[in-house]
Amino acid sequence: xxxxxxxxxxxxxxxxxxxxxxxxxxxxxxxxxxxxxxxxxxxxxxxxxxxxxxxxxxxxxxxxxxxxxxxxxxxxxxxxxxxxxxxxxxxxxxxxxxxxxxxxxxxxxxxxxxxxxxxxxxxxxxxxxxxxxxxxxxxxxxxxxxxxxxxxxxxxxxxxxxxxxxxxxxxxxxxxxxxxxxxxxxxxxxxxxxxxxxxxxxxxxxxxxxxxxxxxxxxxxxxxxxxxxxxxxxxxxxxxxxxxxxxxxxxxxxxxxxxxxxxxxxxxxx
Amino acid sequence: xxxxxxxxxxxxxxxxxxxxxxxxxxxxxxxxxxxxxxxxxxxxxxxxxxxxxxxxxxxxxxxxxxxxxxxxxxxxxxxxxxxxxxxxxxxxxxxxxxxxxxxxxxxxxxxxxxxxxxxxxxxxxxxxxxxxxxxxxxxxxxxxxxxxxxxxxxxxxxxxxxxxxxxxxxxxxxxxxxxxxxxxxxxxxxxxxxxxxxxxxxxxxx
Numbered sequence: 001x002x003x004x005x006x007x008x009x010x011x012x013x014x015x016x017x018x019x020x021x022x023x024x025x026x027x028x029x030x031x032x033x034x035x036x037x038x039x040x041x042x043x044x045x046x047x048x049x050x051x052x053x054x055x056x057x058x059x060x061x062x063x064x065x066x067x068x069x070x071x072x073x074x075x076x077x078x079x080x081x082x083x084x085x086x087x088x089x090x091x092x093x094x095x096x097x098x099x100x101x102x103x104x105x106x107x108x109x110x111x112x113x114x115x116x117x118x119x120x121x122x123x124x125x126x127x128x129x130x131x132x133x134x135x136x137x138x139x140x141x142x143x144x145x146x147x148x149x150x151x152x153x154x155x156x157x158x159x160x161x162x163x164x165x166x167x168x169x170x171x172x173x174x175x176x177x178x179x180x181x182x183x184x185x186x187x188x189x190x191x192x193x194x195x196x197x198x199x200x201x202x203x204x205x206x207x208x209x210x211x212x213x214x215x216x217x218x219x220x221x222x223x224x225x226x227x228x229x230x231x232x233x234x235x236x237x238x239x240x241x242x243x244x245x246x247x248x249x250x251x252x253x254x255x256x257x258x259x260x261x262x263x264x265x266x267x268x269x270x
Numbered sequence: 271x272x273x274x275x276x277x278x279x280x281x282x283x284x285x286x287x288x289x290x291x292x293x294x295x296x297x298x299x300x301x302x303x304x305x306x307x308x309x310x311x312x313x314x315x316x317x318x319x320x321x322x323x324x325x326x327x328x329x330x331x332x333x334x335x336x337x338x339x340x341x342x343x344x345x346x347x348x349x350x351x352x353x354x355x356x357x358x359x360x361x362x363x364x365x366x367x368x369x370x371x372x373x374x375x376x377x378x379x380x381x382x383x384x385x386x387x388x389x390x391x392x393x394x395x396x397x398x399x400x401x402x403x404x405x406x407x408x409x410x411x412x413x414x415x416x417x418x419x420x421x422x423x424x425x426x427x428x429x430x431x432x433x434x435x436x437x438x439x440x441x442x443x444x445x446x447x448x449x450x451x452x453x454x455x456x457x458x459x460x461x462x463x464x465x466x467x468x469x470x471x472x473x474x475x476x
Contacts, residue, residue, distance in 0.1 A: 026359050026432055033428070060357050110440035124308025148415060150382065173432040177442065180414060181429075184421040203384050260382020 028055050029174045036185040045185055046079045052178055053081070055107075057168035059160040060139060063186055064102075077155070077186050086137035093130075100127040104148035105156045111176040113167055114142045114160075135163045143167050149187070150260070157182050201233025206240040207261050209233050214253045214267045271336065271388070271464045272329050273395050275437050279321035290327050291315055293377045299442035303380060305437075318372065322346055326395050328388055336380065337388035339396060340373040344409065348372070350430075350443055357443035359431040367406040371396065371446075374410075387464050393423050394456055394463035400448040408446040417442045424459025425452050 009036040053061040062080035083196040142160030157179035212222040223230040246252045281442035293312035298304045324341040342348035351362040376385045391416045425469040
């Protein structure tokens with residue numbers, strides 16, 4: 001396995017040599033972890049985030065978590081210190097879901113600088129307007145740590161600087177660690193649980209029929225492929241919809257993807 | 271669901287072992303594209319699969335692999351000290367009460383719900399095993415996405431150092447404290463074991 005030693009650390013087989021400056025940055029992270037270990041409220045977490053944000057040389061933080069929209073108590077965690085006009089504009093334009101940084105965080109597990117977003121997702125004209133508007137309202141570049149917990153809606157923890165300023169590169173690994181732990185603290189404080197819906201799972205045949213629908217096949221085509229009658233395929237779809245309490249076929253395909261019965265690779269790279 | 275706890279020295283031809291090494295190949299090589307050795311293009315087996323390793327393997331009633339994890343003693347060469355010492359700020363934790371969790375593997379033939387059930391049972395089994403064997407803490411290396419999930423299990427985790435880019439991956443090292451309280455912490459985080467009392471369905475291979 002190829003090991004890329006970075007930032008002057010020891011390579012393979014050597015004792016890890018950690019420079020003094022880096023020790024300091026881990027100490028910064030540990031201070032945050034100490035503060036949040038006993039946190040029981042969002043206010044305590046917000047205060048800890050504000051402190052670490054400043055220590056790392058960032059101006060803004062934003063921790064957002066969207067719970068499963070199918071959950072009965074839709075609850076959105078949002079801790080931030082963004083400028084008020086930017087937040088108002090953001091909400092007026094309902095960007096919680098479509099914000100380009102949020103969308104980019106869906107395609108990776110590792111933290112990323114916002115400068116990389118155009119190489120991660122396709123940006124629309126509206127996205128460019130969002131980024132320009134953020135700069136006008138005082139939010140420039142940033143670093144976002146995605147958080148994906150199976151069965152829960154995705155979230156992220158971001159740190160940002162003002163326009164024209166650079167993300168403090170030295171603290172990016174700290175921001176990664178802090179973001180990861182902060183998100184978990186937010187889950188704990190707000191008692192976010194995996195939404196594990198009761199009820200029977202799909203059968204193998206139901207799953208197969210949904211998969212072929214996802215691949216764009218009609219019931220007749222699916223019937224030919226699976227060696228079933230068209231009527232049987234229709235029955236499988238109907239029963240799958242009933243099991244997941246889904247009104248129609250497009251929604252059934254999306255739900256099957258969300259629940260992990262089928263995955264994108266099955267659909268696009270069979 | 272059945273749990274087998276066995277040292278690496280036990281019957282290498284055992285069907286359960288073969289099915290675990292096959293599943294590991296599908297997960298770590300085919301799915302996650304790790305650069306690790308593959309035996310006979312079917313089995314993922316590396317230099318740490320020795321008689322010193324301990325395996326926790328979950329199987330269905332027919333003996334098919336559902337999930338597994340490999341524990342390495344930390345007084346001997348293991349993943350963290352051999353491959354990724356740079357992930358630890360200080361010295362790599364080692365000793366008779368410290369074991370490294372490696373190759374946590376959920377069989378990809380299961381759907382999300384089944385994987386979740388297997389995962390929860392395996393995590394509970396790891397905690398129960400540690401309590402039974404006097405293991406006070408586990409260590410482990412994980413990619414950041416997986417590390418976030420490990421935290422979400424609700425047990426008591428601490429970072430051993432800052433995350434680092436290793437090749438194409440961003441890795442972090444963790445230590446997980448195991449105490450009498452751990453099973454309760456897991457339950458509080460929503461993890462439910464499919465094996466009612468972990469001791470009951472355990473098949474201790476020689």
